[in-house]
Structures are given as structure tokens and as C-alpha cells.
Amino acid sequence: MEYFLKLFLSGTAKGSIYALIALGYTMVYGIIQLINFAHGEIYMIGGFTALILGGFFFSNGMPVGLVLVFSVLLSIMYAAAFGFTVEKIAYRPLRGKPRLSALISAIGVSMVLQNFVLLSQTEKFLSFPSYLPEFNWLQPYKAYINSTQLIILGVTAVIMVLLTLLIKFTRIGKAMRATAQDMHMAQLVGVDVNQVISVTFIIGSALAAIGGVLICSYMGQINYYIGFIAGIKAFVAAVLGGIGSIPGAVLGSFVLGWTESLGTGYISSDYEDAFAFVILIVILLIKPDGILGRTQRQKV
Amino acid sequence: MKRRTMVLVVFATVSLLVLSGVQSVFAAPIKIGVAGAFTGDLASYGLPTVNAAKLVVKDINAKGGINGQLVELVIEDDQCKPELATNAAAKVVSAKVVAVIGHICSGATKAALGIYKDSKLVTISPSATNPPLTQSGEYPNFFRTIAPDDAQAKLAATFLTKTLKLKKIAVLHDKGDYGKGFAELVKQYAEENGVQVALFEGINPGAPDYSAVVNKIGNAKVDGVVWGGYHPEASKLVQQMKDKGMNLAFISDDGVKDNTFIEVAGKYAEGVYATGPTDTSSNPLAIKAIEDHKKEFGSEPGAFFLNAYAATQALLNAIAKAKSTDYNKIVAALQSEYVDTPLGHISFDKRGDIVGFGFSVFQVKNGKYVELK
Numbered sequence: 241m242e243y244f245l246k247l248f249l250s251g252t253a254k255g256s257i258y259a260l261i262a263l264g265y266t267m268v269y270g271i272i273q274l275i276n277f278a279h280g281e282i283y284m285i286g287g288f289t290a291l292i293l294g295g296f297f298f299s300n301g302m303p304v305g306l307v308l309v310f311s312v313l314l315s316i317m318y319a320a321a322f323g324f325t326v327e328k329i330a331y332r333p334l335r336g337k338p339r340l341s342a343l344i345s346a347i348g349v350s351m352v353l354q355n356f357v358l359l360s361q362t363e364k365f366l367s368f369p370s371y372l373p374e375f376n377w378l379q380p381y382k383a384y385i386n387s388t389q390l391i392i393l394g395v396t397a398v399i400m401v402l403l404t405l406l407i408k409f410t411r412i413g414k415a416m417r418a419t420a421q422d423m424h425m426a427q428l429v430g431v432d433v434n435q436v437i438s439v440t441f442i443i444g445s446a447l448a449a450i451g452g453v454l455i456c457s458y459m460g461q462i463n464y465y466i467g468f469i470a471g472i473k474a475f476v477a478a479v480l481g482g483i484g485s486i487p488g489a490v491l492g493s494f495v496l497g498w499t500e501s502l503g504t505g506y507i508s509s510d511y512e513d514a515f516a517f518v519i520l521i522v523i524l525l526i527k528p529d530g531i532l533g534r535t536q537r538q539k540v
Numbered sequence: 541m542k543r544r545t546m547v548l549v550v551f552a553t554v555s556l557l558v559l560s561g562v563q564s565v566f567a568a569p570i571k572i573g574v575a576g577a578f579t580g581d582l583a584s585y586g587l588p589t590v591n592a593a594k595l596v597v598k599d600i601n602a603k604g605g606i607n608g609q610l611v612e613l614v615i616e617d618d619q620c621k622p623e624l625a626t627n628a629a630a631k632v633v634s635a636k637v638v639a640v641i642g643h644i645c646s647g648a649t650k651a652a653l654g655i656y657k658d659s660k661l662v663t664i665s666p667s668a669t670n671p672p673l674t675q676s677g678e679y680p681n682f683f684r685t686i687a688p689d690d691a692q693a694k695l696a697a698t699f700l701t702k703t704l705k706l707k708k709i710a711v712l713h714d715k716g717d718y719g720k721g722f723a724e725l726v727k728q729y730a731e732e733n734g735v736q737v738a739l740f741e742g743i744n745p746g747a748p749d750y751s752a753v754v755n756k757i758g759n760a761k762v763d764g765v766v767w768g769g770y771h772p773e774a775s776k777l778v779q780q781m782k783d784k785g786m787n788l789a790f791i792s793d794d795g796v797k798d799n800t801f802i803e804v805a806g807k808y809a810e811g812v813y814a815t816g817p818t819d820t821s822s823n824p825l826a827i828k829a830i831e832d833h834k835k836e837f838g839s840e841p842g843a844f845f846l847n848a849y850a851a852t853q854a855l856l857n858a859i860a861k862a863k864s865t866d867y868n869k870i871v872a873a874l875q876s877e878y879v880d881t882p883l884g885h886i887s888f889d890k891r892g893d894i895v896g897f898g899f900s901v902f903q904v905k906n907g908k909y910v911e912l913k
Contacts, residue, residue, distance in 0.1 A: 243759050250751035257748050365772050367804045383758070383784050389751075459748055460779050461772060461804045469746040501752040509753045510715070510742045 246384055247505040248498065253389035255497025256396040257458070260451035261474035262481070262489040263399060264444035270484035271420045271440045273339060277346040278326055279448055280471020281353035282319050284464065286449025287456040288357060289315035291368055298369075308371040316449045323445025324438055326353075332434070350468070357464040365463045368456040388458045395454060399447060400490050407486065412439055420484075473516070480520050482533025491531055495519065569612040570605070570865060572597070572855065573632035573661075575652065576644035580619035585843050586644040589666050590615055592841070592848035593641055595832050596856065606860040618643055622651035629655040637661065638865040641851050644844070646670035653679045660867040662874065664855055666847035674891040681867070683874055683888050685851040685881075686844070687898040692815050693725030695899045696766065696791055699813070701733040703901075703912075704789055706764040710739035710757045712777070714769030722793045723768030730766075738762050745773055754780045757788070764789035771796045774812075775805035782808050789813065797902055797909060809904045818884070818900045819911055820846060826882035850881035850897075854888075 261283055268276045293311040302310070330349045334342045375387045407413040415436045418426040427433050455470070456462045473496070481492020496516055503515035523531060574593045577586035590613075597611045605611055614635040616628035625648035632640055633655060639662040643649040649668040656663045657679055664683040665673075671688040673679065700706045709730060713723035720742065727737050738760040743753055754777065757765060765781070765788050767774050774796045781788060790812045797816030802809045820826045829849050833841040858873035859865060878887045878896070886896040902909040 243755070246755045246758075247752055250749075250755055253751060254749045365775075365800060365804050367806055386783050455748055459776055460806070460808075461775060463772065465746070466748075470748055473747075504752040505756050505759075508741055509744075509756070512744055512747075 243505065244502075247501050249385050249389075251498035251501030252494065253385060253393065253497070254501055255477075255494035256389075256393040257451075257455050257470075257493075258474050258477040258496055259396045259490045259493035260392065260399070260454065261448065261470055262478040262493050263396075263403065263486065264447040264451075265471075265474055266478045266481075266483055266486060266489035267403070267440055267444045267447075269478070270486075271416055272331075272335075272423075272437055273484075274331060274342050275346065275475065275483075276444070277343075277471065278330075278349040278353060279444065280467030280469075280474070281350050281357075282323055282326075282445045282467070283448040283452040283455075283470065284357065284462070284467030285322055285353065286315050286319040286445075286452030287368070287462050287466070288361060288452075289318045289449070290371075290453040291366065291456070291462055294369060294371060304371065311371070312450070312453050315453060316446045319449035319452070320442040320446045323441040323448070327438060327441040332437075350471075354464055354468065361464065363464065365461050368460055368462045370457050370460065371453070372457050388454070392454050392458060395450065396490065399450070400486060403443075403486050406443075412436065416440060476516060476520055480523055480530055482527075482530030485530070485532045485534070488530055488532030495523075495531070567605075567609040569610045570607075570859065571612050571614050571635060571637040572852075573614045573616065573635065573637035573640040573642070575616045575618055575625070575628045575632055575640060575642035576667075577620040577648070578615065578617040580617075580621075582620040582645065585620070585667065586617075588842035588845035589641065589644060589848035591833060591837055592666075592829070592845050593852045595829065595836060596849060596852040598836075599832075600856055606856055607863055611856065618648045618652070620645035620648050622647050625649070625652040626655060628652065633659045633661065638859070639663070639855055639870060641666070641848065641855065643668065646673065649673060649682075653682055657681050662855065662858075662867060662870050664851040664874075666851045667844040674893050677891065679892070680871070683851075683854075683892040683894075685847045685854065685883060685886070685894050685897070687817070688893060689721065690725050691893075692793060692899045693722050694729055695901065696722075696793070696815050697726050697729030697733060697735075699815075699901050700764055700766070700789070700791055701730060701735050704764065704791075704813075706735060706762075706789060708736045708738050708760075708762045709764045709766055710760055710762045711737055711741075711766045712739075712753065712757075712768070713742050714745045714773055715742035716745070716769065718795065719767075719769030719793070721768070723766065726766050726768065743773065745769065750776055750780055751784075754784060754786070757781070758784065758786055762788065764791060767792040767796065769793075769795055771798050771801035771804065775801055775808065778805055778812060779808045791815075794899075799909070802904055802907055802909070809907070812904045813912075814902050814904075814909070815899045816902055816909075818897055820883055820897075823882055823884060825880060829882045846882040850883040850886060853881045854879050854886065 264279050290311045293314050294307050297307045326349050330345045331342050372388050372391055378387055415431045418431050419433050419436045423433055477493035477496045478489045481488030499515050499519045500512050504512055576589055577583055601610050614637050616631050618625040618628040629652035641664055643652055644667050646668040649665050662681055666685050669689045671690045711723050711727050713719040774792055778790055792814045794816045797814035857879040858870050861877045862869035862873040874888050878885050883897040889895050901912045
């Protein structure tokens, strides 16, 4: 039982890592039905920015707490600007064209950003300092969960709630839902669709940057390639939960984390990916739109 | 003034001609074949060997050669391809060499070795690490100045059983050729030594989190963890293990014996063991060989340079000690004589594997890898 609890908590922690990235994926998909493959790269850039800024602030003698706040805020802004620009350059000109074109453009952006960081920064693995606080009261339970995992879990929950509130109850949320339902109709009734999509990308990229800082702090390392691997898993999680749905992305991530963790613990880590994809296939066979996905009605 | 210079030049030229003429009249040169990848994708593995051989031969010829004969190199390219290696071998043999330095890649070496064996030619490779080349006993003419692939795993297994006296271990790997190969051999040797391998698993390289497998290690109640793979995963594993309060011995391979590991893992790297090639950087002969290379070719030497340097030295030394270019005498000299090379004081065992150079165990102490004696 104790072992099960450990594995369950490790799966929860893993799931919340996937969820941080999956939330951004699912938001963009929900509004413009684009699988934004560059999302993982924005996450990586967020982490790199925090690393560079953090190092700069530290060397100028700033206290740890302020370093955390400033480097996170600035890297969120930087990543959001990246997301905004990428959308303007690579996706907006392809709006209204076949969906495949935008998808290929997204893959291209992903490669460009990876290689940009590879060339402008380094191909090496770098150490990522832990900016996050350690909770002393958690010390007796460290075999189960550590402070960073708890923070990631908390942040994921808060973001999920905030996003749901934003979409349900604010003006921009209403505009997002309208755009998601029918872009032309939304335009006709006076929604500035371009602005809505830009805001979506800015929010999605900001989330990716938060994920980047938290997850890199947890891993203790960073490299230009981390976005790709994490992005693929988060994408699976988003599809599992029903791509386009905010709670779905979080639930899908947890299901994925638990499956991988329990599979590793009771069977073998050799088949970790196999467990992930088997559960994906099973769920898509039963519910083709994912666990919480809305069934797309055929438009007549 | 001008005339005097002229006279000097003429005198110098004539005397050079006479001198070299004298030498070539008295003794034909000893020919040594050098074969390996000198063009193609893997040229960077082979070219340093040619440079090394040239440097050693230049040194020896400057001292008057061996047994009164100058040494000459016959260089043939195989691009690391077995089918080209047999051609290269045939050419080298027909050039009447007395021994061969090469080949570079294990596959090409294996292809060429049959030809050399039939022609009774000693062959010393600086880089072919495939274990059966020596261990099968099929090629008594084959020697190498690099430890075979399994030496590292054998050393790690001996270290964890004899030195650390572990009873029960977990073996993890990254599912790659290198990491999994190491892990499988460690498992095999450790079990032969009576150690229980409670866990043997591959993990996904690059994953953000290994806490599930770390929990599994904790649940298996082992005294040590062996990791076959590279440093990015190793640093995540040691970090997550220590965060959970698990202070287990962590033993890994050459892929972790890299300073990047210490930079990334920081304080978590302390105490980690890793096997790696014995450190030669403080050997004065190695320093000299590298300096000579910079002077002669204007660049840092590349892969296997020191191994090739040592191979050429060992071969020429064996010919000098045997006072002959006879195959049996060279083999006997290689196996009995020790020679000082950039790799250390080396010789060869009966199978043809290098003695006196190989892998050592290192441990991270105060942020540095320290060789354990």
C-alpha cells in the first residue's frame, strides 16, 4: 500500500508536469484547431530565459526570492512575445488555408526555434539552479513527494481554475468561445478575431514559460531539446483528455502520469511509452474525442 | 658573398645526396603498413593514426632507424568499410610490409585480419574495441592498444563486488547500444560474482521525471545502482534518489565520466563512481606527443592519436628488441617487452590485449573526478 501510494504520488507529480505544458496546447487547439508543435519550444525558451536572467540577477546580488519573481515574470513576458510573434509570422498568413499547411508551418517553427537556441546558446546540458523554496515541514514525507513537485501540482491547479474562469466569465473568454465556435460568424458580430487569437497565443506561451521555469527547476538541467520530448508527451495527454478542453488536458495528463508510474512500478519501465500509447488507444476507441472532449457535431 | 652561399648550398646538397645514398645502399627500409579510414565519414577517427605513425617514424628515423634500417610507411584507406578493408589489406601485403598499424573500425579490422593472418603479419589496432577480435583466439597476429568494450563492464562489476562489497544491486540503462551493452555485461559479471541483480530495466532517455523508477529502486531494497548510459539521465537519477533520502552507491560508465555531469548535477554528483579510460594527461610522453603534433601539423590531435602513437612505438620497439622482422620473433617481443608510451608502461597479453593501460574507476570528490587506485 505504501509502495502504491508512492507510485501514485509520483504519477501525480509527473501528470502535473505534463499538464503544465498540455494546457497551452489545448487552449490554442480549442480556438483555432491548430496543433502548435512550437509550444514545446516556447516552454524551452521560457526556461532558458529564466536561467540567463536568474544568473544575471544573482551575480548582481539580488536576494533569491526577488530573483525568482523577476526572472519568472520577465521570462513569461519574453515567451509571450515569442508566442505572439510566431503566430503573426508563421500562422496568421495561413489562416483560412488548409489546416495541414499551418501544421507543417508549426513543425517548421519548432525546428527553427530549437536550432536558434542550439546555435545562439549551446548544445550542452546546463545546470538549472533551483529557484524554488524548500518546505521544511515536508521533510518527513520526502520519500513521497518533494517541495518542487508540490509547487508544480499547486500551480497547475491554480492555472486550470483561472483559465476556466477566464474562458467562462470574462469578455475576452466569451470572444474566445465565439471564435472557437465559428470564426466567420464571430467576425460578423464584431469580434476582433485576430486580437482574440493573439491573446490566446500570449496566454498559451506565458503558461509554457511558467512550465519551463518550474519543470527545469525540478529536473535541475536544461538543453535546447527538452521542449521536443516534453511537447510530445503533453500532446498525447491533451488528446487523451479531449483536445480543446481545459479540464480535459489536466485530467488526461494525470491519467498519463498514473499509467506510466504504476506501469513502471509494477511491470517495467522498459514499456513506459507502450503503457502511455496503449491507454491512449483504448480511450480513443471508447471515446474518440478524449475523456472530456465534446463530440464534434457534423456541420450541415 | 653570393658565391660563398652558392658553394655552401651545393656542398650541402651533395653531402645529403651522398648520405642518403649511402643509407639506401646499405639497407632497404623496413616497411610498416598503416590502414584505416582516412577519407569518408569516419576519416576523423583514422587520420590521427596516420599522423601518430608519421611522428613516431620521423623520431626513429632521425635517430638512425632501427637495426640500421630506416622505417617507411605504406598508407592505405579503407573508409571503415569491410569490403574496402580487404582491398587495402591486399595492397599493404603486396607492398611487402613487415607489420600493420590498423585498422580503425572493428568491422573493417575483422575483414582485413584474415588476410594478414595468412600472410603472417602482426597487426596492431589503436581503436578496434570489439571483444571477440582478441578473445576468440582466431587471430593470434592481432594486438590492440585500446581496452576491449567489455573491459569497462568487467572493471565496474569487480569494483562493486570486491571493493564496495555490494550484495544486491539495481541495473538501469537508457535502452541504447552503448548503455544497454554496458548494463547487460555488468549484470552478467556481477551475477557470476554472486551479486543479486534485483532490478534490470531500461528507462526513457530525456524524460522529465524518473521518480517512479526511483521509487521502484527504493522498494527493491538494493545497496547500489549501476547506470549504463550518458550523463543527462544520470544527473536526474542521482538528484531524485538523494531528494528521496536514498544514499545508494551509484556506479556508471564512461558516458558519465564527463565533467558536464558534475557541472549539471552539482552537489548531487558527490560520491558517484564512474569508470573511464585511465588518465594519461599527466604522462610526459603524452604531453610531448601532443606538442609534436601541434608543431608538425598545426592542430590538436584527434581521436585515438595516443593509442596509435603507442601502437607504433610498441611495434618498432618489438622489431628492435627482436632484432628481426620475423613474425614469430615480433609476436614474442610484443608479449614480453614493456615499452614506455604516452599511454604508460605497456605490453600485451597472450590474447593480444593491452597490459598497463585500460579503464580505471573514478569517484567525484569535491566536484572533481579523482582516479581511485
